[in-house]
Amino acid sequence: MVLAGIIAFSGYYLLTNQEQTQVQIEPSAELQPLSVTE
Secondary structure (H helix, E strand, O other): OHHHHHHHHHHHHHHHOHHHHHHHHHHHHHHHHHHHHO
């Protein structure tokens, strides 16, 4: 559930802020291990 939310939010964020794609990749890499632990 948490993972799906992160994926959906990341996709929506990338669509609304295509210019800040690089900025979104960094936080997403940190959130992935967190969601996997849960």
